[in-house]
Amino acid sequence: MKAQPEVEICIVGLGAVGAMAAHALATAGLEVVALEAGPTRTGSDYRMDELASSAGRNAWGDTKFNREVPTWRRNLDSPRRETPRSQGMANGVGGSSLAYAGISFRYHPDDFRVRSNTLSRYGPRALPSGTDITDWPLRYEDLEPYYDLAEELLGVSGQAGNVRGTLLPGGNPFEGPRERPYPLPPLRTSGVGELFATAAREAGYQPFPVPAAILSEPYDGRPACTYCSFCTRSGCHVGAKASALVTVLPRALATGRLKIRTGCRVLRVRTTERGDTTGVEYIGPDGLTVQPAKVVILASYTFENVRLLLLSRGPRCPNGLGNSASQVGCYYMARQHLPAFGVFTGRRLNCFIGSSAQGQTIDDLNADNFDHAGLGFLRGGRISAVNQFSPITSTAIVPPDLPRWGRAYKEFLARCYNSTVMLTVSVETLPYEANFLDLDPDVRDPHGVPVVRITFDNYDNEHRALAFLQERAVHLLQIMGADRIWRATPSVEAISVHDVGGTRMGTDPGRSVVDSFGRLHDVPNVFVLGGSTFPTQSGLNPTLTMQALALRSAFHIAHTDYETMRGKLRPGSSPAAAVRSRT
Amino acid sequence: MTSEAPSSMDDAHPNPPPPPSSLSPNEVAILSALVDGMFPSDDLGPGALDIGVVDYLLKAFAGPYGGLVPAYRDALAALDAVARREHRRGFAEIASEQRDAIISRLEHGQVDELRDAGADQFFGLIWQHLREGLFGDPIHGGNRHMLGWRLIGFPGAQFGYTAEEQQLDAAIIREPRSVADLGANRPDDSRT
Numbered sequence: 001m002k003a004q005p006e007v008e009i010c011i012v013g014l015g016a017v018g019a020m021a022a023h024a025l026a027t028a029g030l031e032v033v034a035l036e037a038g039p040t041r042t043g044s045d046y047r048m049d050e051l052a053s054s055a056g057r058n059a060w061g062d063t064k065f066n067r068e069v070p071t072w073r074r075n076l077d078s079p080r081r082e083t084p085r086s087q088g089m090a091n092g093v094g095g096s097s098l099a100y101a102g103i104s105f106r107y108h109p110d111d112f113r114v115r116s117n118t119l120s121r122y123g124p125r126a127l128p129s130g131t132d133i134t135d136w137p138l139r140y141e142d143l144e145p146y147y148d149l150a151e152e153l154l155g156v157s158g159q160a161g162n163v164r165g166t167l168l169p170g171g172n173p174f175e176g177p178r179e180r181p182y183p184l185p186p187l188r189t190s191g192v193g194e195l196f197a198t199a200a201r202e203a204g205y206q207p208f209p210v211p212a213a214i215l216s217e218p219y220d221g222r223p224a225c226t227y228c229s230f231c232t233r234s235g236c237h238v239g240a241k242a243s244a245l246v247t248v249l250p251r252a253l254a255t256g257r258l259k260i261r262t263g264c265r266v267l268r269v270r271t272t273e274r275g276d277t278t279g280v281e282y283i284g285p286d287g288l289t290v291q292p293a294k295v296v297i298l299a300s301y302t303f304e305n306v307r308l309l310l311l312s313r314g315p316r317c318p319n320g321l322g323n324s325a326s327q328v329g330c331y332y333m334a335r336q337h338l339p340a341f342g343v344f345t346g347r348r349l350n351c352f353i354g355s356s357a358q359g360q361t362i363d364d365l366n367a368d369n370f371d372h373a374g375l376g377f378l379r380g381g382r383i384s385a386v387n388q389f390s391p392i393t394s395t396a397i398v399p400p401d402l403p404r405w406g407r408a409y410k411e412f413l414a415r416c417y418n419s420t421v422m423l424t425v426s427v428e429t430l431p432y433e434a435n436f437l438d439l440d441p442d443v444r445d446p447h448g449v450p451v452v453r454i455t456f457d458n459y460d461n462e463h464r465a466l467a468f469l470q471e472r473a474v475h476l477l478q479i480m481g482a483d484r485i486w487r488a489t490p491s492v493e494a495i496s497v498h499d500v501g502g503t504r505m506g507t508d509p510g511r512s513v514v515d516s517f518g519r520l521h522d523v524p525n526v527f528v529l530g531g532s533t534f535p536t537q538s539g540l541n542p543t544l545t546m547q548a549l550a551l552r553s554a555f556h557i558a559h560t561d562y563e564t565m566r567g568k569l570r571p572g573s574s575p576a577a578a579v580r581s582r583t
Numbered sequence: 584m585t586s587e588a589p590s591s592m593d594d595a596h597p598n599p600p601p602p603p604s605s606l607s608p609n610e611v612a613i614l615s616a617l618v619d620g621m622f623p624s625d626d627l628g629p630g631a632l633d634i635g636v637v638d639y640l641l642k643a644f645a646g647p648y649g650g651l652v653p654a655y656r657d658a659l660a661a662l663d664a665v666a667r668r669e670h671r672r673g674f675a676e677i678a679s680e681q682r683d684a685i686i687s688r689l690e691h692g693q694v695d696e697l698r699d700a701g702a703d704q705f706f707g708l709i710w711q712h713l714r715e716g717l718f719g720d721p722i723h724g725g726n727r728h729m730l731g732w733r734l735i736g737f738p739g740a741q742f743g744y745t746a747e748e749q750q751l752d753a754a755i756i757r758e759p760r761s762v763a764d765l766g767a768n769r770p771d772d773s774r775t
Contacts, residue, residue, distance in 0.1 A: 047762045048740035051719035056711065057647060191751035226743025237742065348752045352737055353744045387749075391718035391737045396710075404710055405621035405686060410734075414627050417735035 001281070003290040007033045007259075009557070010280055010293035012266045012308065015095020017530045018299030019244030020150070020547045023252040024554035027568050031257050033291060035264040035282055038063040038091030043098055043243055046235025050390045053099065053233040058088030060099060064265065065089040068445035070303050070452040072494040075434055080442075083454065085495035086337075087233060089301050093260060094244040096301075096497070097543075101232040102213040102241050102357045104156045105540035106147045106548075108367045109140035109176040114536045117368055118378060126378060128461050131430045132331060134535045137507045137516040140176045146548035146555075148179050149566055154242035154547070155219040158182040158211030172208045174369045184216045187225060192349050192421055193360040196385035199479035203472075205362040210384065212357035213242035213544070220571045222246055229388055231355030241355075251569075264289075267449065269296055269321055269526060271314035277321075277526050283447065295525045295557060297518075299550070302332075302532040303452045306437045306502040309513075309528070311449065322520035322528075325510045328503060329438050331431035333537040334456055335498035338425045338466040338490055340473040341397055342482025343416050351421060352394075354387030361385075365469055366539040367428070377464040381427030381539035383473045389422070397422060399486050421482070423473040426498075427465040428539040429458070437502050454494045466490065498542050500531035517556045518549070529553055605644060606655065611637065612675040613659040620682045621713055628734045636716030639725025643712070651708070658705040661696035662689070721761045729759040740765055 009025050011018045014036040026032050041060075046052075052059040058066055065088055072083040090096045110117050115133045118126055127133055150156075160181035161171025168181075186209035189197070193209070200207040214231070215224045225240040239246040252258040264284035269277050279292035298305045309328045312321035320328055361384035363369060372378060395413055397420055402408050429435075440453035458466075470487055477485045506512025509521035512535070518527040529550045531542050538545070555565050606614065615637050624630030631637075644652050659674075662685060666674040670681050688694050692703045716725030718732065720740065726732060732739050739759040748755055 047720075048765070049720045049722070049762050051715055051723050054715075188746055188749065190749040191753070195751065227749065228741060228743045230740070348754065350749055350751070350753060350755060353749050353755075391732065391735060392714050395714045395718055395735070403687065404690060404706075405713075406683060407623060407625060407627070410622055410625070410627055410630075413735050417737070 001288050001290055002286050003292065004033070006279070006292035006294070007031050008294050009033070009297060010035065010291050010295070011297045011299050012280060013037075013095065013298070013300030013304065014093050014244070014249075014260060015299070015301070016097035016100070016244060016543055017546045017550045018297070019094065019097070019248050019252070020153075020550040021297060021299060021529060021554045022258050023153075023248035024551050024565065024569060025558055026252045026255040026257040028554070028558035028560050028565060029257070030558060032252075033259045033261065033293070035266055035280070035284075035291065036091075036093055036260060036262050037265040038093070038262065040093045040262050041098070042245060043235035043239055043241070044237050046098060048228065048230040048234065048237070050230070050233075050392050054392060055085055055087050058090075060090035060092065061088045063263075064091040068449075068451045070437070070454045070495065071440045071443050072454045072456065074457040074492070075455060083494050084492060086493055087497045089497070093262060094249065098235045098241075098243040098245065099233050100497075100543060101355065101541070103541040104151065104154065104158070104211050104213040104544040106176060106178070107140065107538045107540055107545050108174060108369070110367045110369075111536065111538040111540070112136040112139050114379070121368065122372065122378075128378065128430060128459070130432050130434060130459065132433060132511070133431060134504070134506055134511070136535055137505055142516075143545070143548050143552065144176065144179060145562055145566075146551040147544065149551055149569065150544055150547045152183055152570060154213040154247055155184060155215050155222065156182050156211055156213050156242075156544075157184040157187050157216035159186045159209050161208060170208060172363050173206050174363045174366070182211060184219055187212055187214060187216045187358045188227070189360065190350070190354055190358065190387055192351050192385050192387070193358070195480050196423070196476065197360045199476050200360070200362050202479055203476060205364045207360050207362050210357055210359045210361050210386075212355070214355060214357055215240040225355070227354045227358065229353050229355070229390070231357065231388055265447070266308060267311065267447070269298075269308060269312040271312065271317060271321060271523070273315055275316040276523055295527065297527045297529060299529045302499045302502050302530060303437065305528050305530055305532040307439065307452050309503065310439050317522065321526065322503070322513050322522045324522050327511065327513045329436045330433070331501040331504055331535070332435045332437050332454065332456055332499070333429040333431055333501045333534070334493055335426055335496035335537070336429055336458055336462050336466060336493055337488075338470045339488045340423050340425065340470050340477060341486050341488070342421050342423070342477035342480065343399070343484040344419050344421065344481060345416070345483050346419065348418050349421055350418065351387050351389035352391070352418070356386045356388040359384045359386035365472060375464070375468065377461045377468065378430065379428040379461075379539060380465055381425060381469055383469055383476065384424045385421060386424055389420075391417070394420070394422075399484060421477070421480075423476060425466065425469045425473050426539065427462060427469060428537050430461050431501060431504075431536060432459060456492070456494050458490075458492055463490065498531070498537070500534040500537050500542055503528045503532040504535040505533045506535060517553045527553060527557065605641070606652070606659075609673075609675075610656060610659050611641070613663050613673070614640065614655070616675040616682060617659070617662065617686070617709065618713055618716075620679065620686050621709070622717060629730045631713060631717065633727070634717050634730045635725045635727035636713055638727070639716030639719070639723060640712055642724035648712075654702060654705070654708065657700045658697060658702045658709075661694060661700055661702065664696050665694060722763050729761065732759045
């Protein structure tokens with residue numbers, strides 16, 4: 001087995017989270033090697049091609065994800081079925097940050113304290129049976145500086161709702177206090193967005209523009225969004241979307257202390273008799289190779305973080321690394337959706353223009369932002385009007401009383417494709433003991449390694465929350481003036497791209513896997529970053545929280561104080577210039 | 584398999600079966616009749632055959648969808664069997680009303696022959712692929728002359744739109760474009 005020279009930090013996976021950590025650690029002076037299973041590519045490698053990036057083809061996951069798609073069963077007693085998924089994950093430098101929607105919410109202060117807040121407001125009987133809801137081991141206030149820095153590094157566009165406790169008109173009144181407004185004003189509001197916002201205000205809600213890691217104006221050497229309509233699941237042809245490739249990675253590389261090795265598929269973390277790690281093993285261009293490291297950081301997607309831990313068995317960890325309390329894989333949470341649709345006969349809505357992050361939304365029915373007494377469920381989600389009504393996907397949106405073929409179908413598309421709007425409804429999934437990840441006993445990837453098996457279903461809380469929000473969406477469509485309205489049918493999304501949990505953080509080593517910095521309770525020099533560490537899901541999009549946590553962990557690993565590090569990290573020169581200066 | 588193998592196989596099978604990644608002419612005829620019924624040519628505009636859905640599928644079967652050929656074969660054979668049992672002619676030869684009645688049962692999972700073959704999800708599969716062939720970028724072999732996009736009013740690969748174009752009821756006056764048309768007109772992307 002070939003061995004590389006030892007490094008201080010080895011990061012496994014160079015997506016949105018790994019790249020953020022790599023930037024902070026390399027800037028702090030540490031030598032970092034990042035192992036990425038996929039290739040190098042750029043935003044414009046993703047052509048404006050809906051089909052190539054569809055969930056079924058997912059051309060950007062060919063080097064890894066497509067070969068090891070997790071299997072799924074509803075529960076212990078149900079058979080394995082084809083895994084229902086809305087999207088696939090991308091592999092390569094920058095990971096899915098090239099293809100993501102870029103929706104960049106901070107979690108509510110309440111999202112960090114779901115257990116405490118539920119108990120104090122509704123009492124112990126409100127906690128649904130089968131759940132294990134815990135508070136996070138940190139509060140919003142602990143993460144606020146890192147949210148602020150992440151927003152600055154990415155260039156997030158949005159309308160602040162709460163700056164240092166002062167509520168600002170037009171923003172989200174439910175957001176936690178922020179030290180300062182967003183770096184950039186919100187993306188433009190489309191005609192449909194305005195129609196939705198007006199209806200939402202009439203219904204008593206407080207609509208606001210979705211915060212997006214997409215530039216509304218030129219920023220930091222990058223141009224503004226052109227509203228091209230090939231955004232989510234595509235790369236950005238101008239670099240306005242904040243992929244790692246146009247934000248943190250050029251700066252990290254400019255330090256000279258980050259080495260990126262592509263085509264390197266990590267198989268396991270090595271451990272010693274002492275119980276710590278000495279590095280990782282991977283299959284790369286030179287075959288099976290060892291990368292020794294003082295600290296190993298797993299920064300891959302939820303499935304791979306869990307899988308690598310379970311595969312890394314050793315003398316001190318016969319059930320997998322960090323798994324002495326059998327907590328690895330537990331409390332998996334996938335995002336669930338239940339949209340409503342409306343037709344505005346004879347009108348041109350032009351929703352096919354723009355991105356799915358360019359939307360108006362309401363947060364009034366999310367988290368504990370409203371009184372749940374008597375509703376029969378906890379938490380909630382968002383209702384939004386979004387753009388990017390792409391034609392392959394959106395021609396599946398048909399009223400239920402129409403056949404999906406023949407002249408009637410064709411006539412509907414010809415007359416109503418551009419007159420149909422979708423209001424998205426997405427809700428928070430609670431952490432259930434019955435929903436977990438483990439290794440599939442039967443299915444292996446081309447390397448002969450077991451794939452992840454998802455055991456996941458929706459339960460009463462999700463059913464009720466989805467139905468409640470969908471009814472409100474229907475009401476909004478009525479106010480908006482839709483003359484034909486229908487509801488999506490409930491289904492289960494086992495893979496949702498907001499898939500979190502599995503290595504949850506906590507203070508009790510018997511009921512969690514990592515601490516608030518992502519450090520394994522069992523192993524002092526292995527960290528896990530990403531959504532797998534979330535104890536609860538939140539009804540908001542998770543990426544910015546993962547990125548803020550990655551910065552916090554990196555500062556902790558580097559033993560540097562916040563103000564010093566922040567000064568070194570903040571934008572000022574163009575990342576493109578930084579890249580050019582290297583070449 | 585060595586390079587000599589094909590000739591010895593030819594000796595054993597004067598009419599060798601088609602390779603697993605392609606359909607026979609009869610199967611292509613059934614597939615054509617199916618997508619024609621699902622998206623017919625009429626006064627609203629061109630149908631699936633004009634728009635190139637079969638071309639799209641045959642290209643996909645020779646590439647990323649090669650693994651789906653057996654499922655298609657089974658389903659097409661089942662549809663043909665239904666037509667022959669009920670109308671004494673193949674699916675590609677029956678009258679359009681007879682064909683549509685079978686497609687309607689297909690949509691609702693009521694074709695016994697498909698259920699028996701474990702293929703009651705076939706409608707969902709071909710419906711997805713129909714839409715891909717109608718509304719995917721022409722570089723994949725369907726959406727000929729962007730006829731699918733023209734039918735519904737989608738302008739294809741555009742570098743961006745103005746704020747005015749995002750207003751309600753704004754008419755989007757743009758000639759549709761394929762990614763293949765972008766080429767030299769790309770904005771500067773050297774930095775991404």
